[in-house]
Amino acid sequence: MSDTTKRTLLEVKGLTMDFGGLRAVDSIDLTVSEGEIAALIGPNGAGKTTFFNCVTGIYTPTDGDILIHPKDKPTRRVNGSKPNMVTTLGMARTFQNIRLFPDMTVLENVMIGRHCRTKTGLTGAILRGKAARKEEQEIVESSYTLLEKVGLGEFANEYSKNLPYGAQRRLEIARAMATEPFLLLLDEPAAGMNPQETADLDALICRIRDVEKIAILLIEHDMKLVMNISDTIHVMEYGKKIATGTPQQIKDNPKVIEAYLGEETEA
Amino acid sequence: MEYFIELFLGGLTRGSIYALIALGYTMVYGIIQLINFAHGEIYMIGAFVAYIVCGVLTIYGFHGVSILIIAGLLAIVYSCAYGYTLEKVAYRPLRNAPRLSPLISAIGMSIFLQNYVLLAQTPDFLPFPALIPDFEFMEPIAHIIGSPELVILVTTLVTMIMLTVLIKYTKIGKAMRATQQDMSMARLVGINVDRVISTTFVIGSALAAIGGVLVASYIGQVNFYIGFIAGVKAFTAAVLGGIGSVPGAVLGGLVLGLTESFAAGYISSDYEDVFAFGLLVLILILRPSGILGRATKQKV
Amino acid sequence: MKNIKQSLAVSLWFIFLTFPLMVVKVNTSDQLVQWRWMNILWIGLATFVLSFVWRYALARKEARQMAAQSGQDEQDKPSRIQALLEDQSLRYKAMIALLIFALAFPWVFDTYQSTIMISALIYVVLGLGLNITVGLAGLLDLGYVAFFAVGAYSYALLNHHFGLGFWTILPVGGILSCLFGVILGFPILRLRGDYLAIVTLGFGMIIKVVLENWSDFSFGPSGIANIDKPGLFGLKMDIAASTTYIYYIMIGLVVLTIIVTARLKNSRIGRAWIALREDEIACVAMGIDMARTKLSAYALGAFWAGMVGVMFAAKTTFINPASFTFMESAIILSIVVLGGMGSILGVILGAMILILLPEYLRAFSEYRMIIFGAAMVVMMIFRPQGIISNVRQKYEFKGLKEKSENV
């Protein structure tokens, strides 16, 4: 599998986002291809999460193009699309500060993810016809399968607020996967995890790419994890992209060392 | 033109009372994100205490200005005491409860206080003495603006200035602003958050009491129910201006008062409340966090 | 000893607090002051005793919270009532018993009891309807009574002008109300939490003002009288018979509401509502259309209010704008919150308690509202989750069961 044969899934061109006078993201270009794990790194406040928010429709970018190329469907520009549209089109995300639905069970959290792929309406829900019951059964089963995949099967009926921290992060991933995305955007999935949990996460992310065939774009501060699993790394600083390359290239890039790794050694 | 000026001054008078009460809502909301539904009742209690004190003093032979001062002061003292107790009893135990709980508690407190006054005193309307004298020099323009209106406008202005100074320059003011920005951070830097919250209630109550006494002596009557209507309107004003913002509450009060006055004057008072709430909806559609409210981008 | 001192301080404070209002009563026209010194004693004694109870209750509540924090399991352990509720067989038995009781009610008790029960049932449906909007979707609505008014007036007006019957209008009233919900819902979709609260409160007031002023349409404040009671194949019924008939229609409506809301709660739509309540941003990021979900919650909540509004007009045979005040909205909201947000059983209990209790407390009618207000506060402080807290459905799987049994 050489790079040329891979289909591009997400193509961002010249993305810019201003907050008042502050330019949080400054003409960023970035692509993610099929079967790829891409990482977006950079010091705190570099504009990574803002970039995510623009791509997933939570913010409307000031300038630039966000194009997605879903399989078997025409290319679409998603600037300013509502977040739910973006998710329906096939890009799902997790959040930096976990945003689960605390008073719903673990299973129900995942079932929410199935929402945009199912269609029982009000009448269906009230009458509970055959089609509605079948779909409900399908939702429960597929959600449970996903839970098992992230290793949370036994907690299915717990309230999500009662899960340990690491499990909550994994649940967020399962919930995002339930929307059947072709690209998964993970915002600091390893934050707050202990080494063992991080190692599990490492394996999980790779499994998602390899088994589920979902490409991944992730923001992460844990360099070990990033270097381990990424195919491509993009580095941001002060809203600008300063480097792109394989882990090895990034490690050797003097600009990156100065901007990012340099800072870390000082810290 | 004269008609316009009359309506304008009428609206300004009404608006400044709204503003005085709205400040209480906005300050409390700014700090603990609670719609203090019972705030209108504090205003009513202020007016009622003033009525009782006036009655007693008049009967025991006091005169004029001394009554005004004593009644005003006692109204403020009691309103503050009620505001303080209200927070301690009905809201403090709910500091970490689900968001709707304190609101329901506030509605309950509002019903409680209304009926408390009804039972302890009377459901009737009572005559409130005209504490504000008619000034000689106002007589030529009395048909445009009377002495009470003038006193209301001046008092409100002075109160606002004092409040601004308090918030901007005093230690407790700074603590209040810090708590508003970030409660846990304020606690970390050694601010006694509980005391700040209590103080906020006390200040808000004092403002409401001033409003209550002014209104009661302006329109000449008190009743246990006056707090509810004034409270709803003042709360509307606070939201209009951007809840949580002190200048917003003042602006919202004035805008609301003027809108009502002009709507009643030029269109019809049949739909006075419709105009008030229509304006609110309109402004919130255009600016979801009110005129001066900061658009708080939720952190994602 | 310390406690006594503290309570003494509390009671002194309250004596001070209540002094002008409780002790002094002036009669300005006759220049008389009435000093009711005895009240000091009562206030002092009552607050002294109450402060002990209060402290004890608060301490217990705190202890419970501490326990819950230290051991997570403690928190999960459902209360005894909840454990009872989850027992399937018992639940069915209880449901059947309740249904039999409900059906036998008009034959056991007199007509007056049935009328009271109809009132309570009307509030049950209102509570369940508002529960969709507030309890499930988390959209605070302080003007819910507006939809109730829409339903009541649709029946009253259509009946008055066109002689349309109850059964025709029952769904029409619901649907009209529903449309109203959507129309009102649109402009306020962007608003959050407390802003929503004040705008809905405004809507409630606007509806009332319009009904009062637009006399050509609504007959103004004098209202509409002689609305037809529900008909049964043109049979003529006396009060007792028609009350019983309305009672059974109401029971039917309540059962329908319960079934529908229970099904919705655990459906795709219901989950979307709850997700919206829990976290709006995460909810849309999971592909849920916020506008649609919010509007559907609004419209469905309004639907029940409309239906039961028709019922209300048919029961009282007279309506005027004075029946649709903010107080009603506040009472319905209290039913939902006191009963337990999102919990169907809780809301039913809440409605029964809030509506029936005052009926049977007529002896204390003067003190009814003050007790009502105080109860709301006390309830929120000591049981903020309501009488019965909401429990999510549990799903069972092959494989999972054995696993959990082994653990």
Next chain:
Amino acid sequence: MKRFNLLLVALVVCVSLASPALAADTIKLGVAGPHSGDLAPYGIPAMKAAQLVVKKINANGGVLGKQVELLIQDDQCKPEIATNTATKLVTQGADVVLGHICSGATKAALGIYKDAKIPVMSPSATNPGLTQSGDYPNFYRTIASDDMQAKLAVNFAIDKLGAKKVAVLHDKGDYGKGFAEFAKKFLDESSKVKVVLFEGITPGAMDYSSIVQKIRRAKADVLIFGGYHPEASKLVAQMKRKRMKTAFLSDDGVKDVSFIKVAGAAAEGAYMTGPRDLSSIPLNAAATAEFKAAYGEDPGAFFKEGYSAALALLNAIQKAGSTDYAAVTKALQTQYVDTPVGKIKFDGKGDAEGVGFSVYQVKGGKFVELK
């Protein structure tokens, strides 16, 4: 099993609550009206009147040799509660009902009494439709209806005050708006005056300065207001403050001592319609004295109407010789009875013959009847 026991207990409690008091052989007089809440001042005097009447009649041997029993029910003036109280009175076996107080509540309750064939007499519900629509054959009242009041007020404004331009305001309420609409109708019928303003004011609003300015701009020489005294006293106070000379003319809802107390000096010179002065009727003086002796204060609103209604109802039963609906109806419509509001009987629609209104003016802090 424990649960079922609990249910059983609940059942027993309910039954015991529900079972009506064992019916003794008495004449049952139902009394319904607002006895709690903010409207209680309008309902309690009539209730106390009924208590006084019943006490006196029972002391004198009762009606038809039976003691009279009072069934008192609070309707809070709310239509939906009024239907419940009406049902309760019907199930308790009330023979006649004195009430309700508010027109809305009365309308809502009447259907139930009608079905149960119970005559109802209100001391205070003045809505014209109650008698004129013909929908409520079982309804009577000891007070005249609003349109009579409005007619009187309008004639007074035109003939005595020489009004050319009239402003008509109301409080958007059932009573006030009804009165104002009738006033407007009668004014429009006359060619001598023009209605320059017809508007509703918001009860409980903080002030009425804009509307007062509006009246001034319209140069109205008379203001006719339909509503109650709290709004009226605010209006007159603000008009005085604006140094306006517009005459203030209002309805019976304003003719309440509270109006003079609250509005004080501003009330001087205000006109209002009210039931004819009855102080010359000996029974009226006696009833008032009775009330004062019992409660130590002046009776409030609708006391004498309530007293009269209780007398009229019980008298009709006495004259009819039974509590039979038809017989009582006949007695009410044919037999004159002496009451504090005069010697009355009722016409076919239910209005009392011989009850009327006069115009009053506030002079020296008192209501003075203008002849």
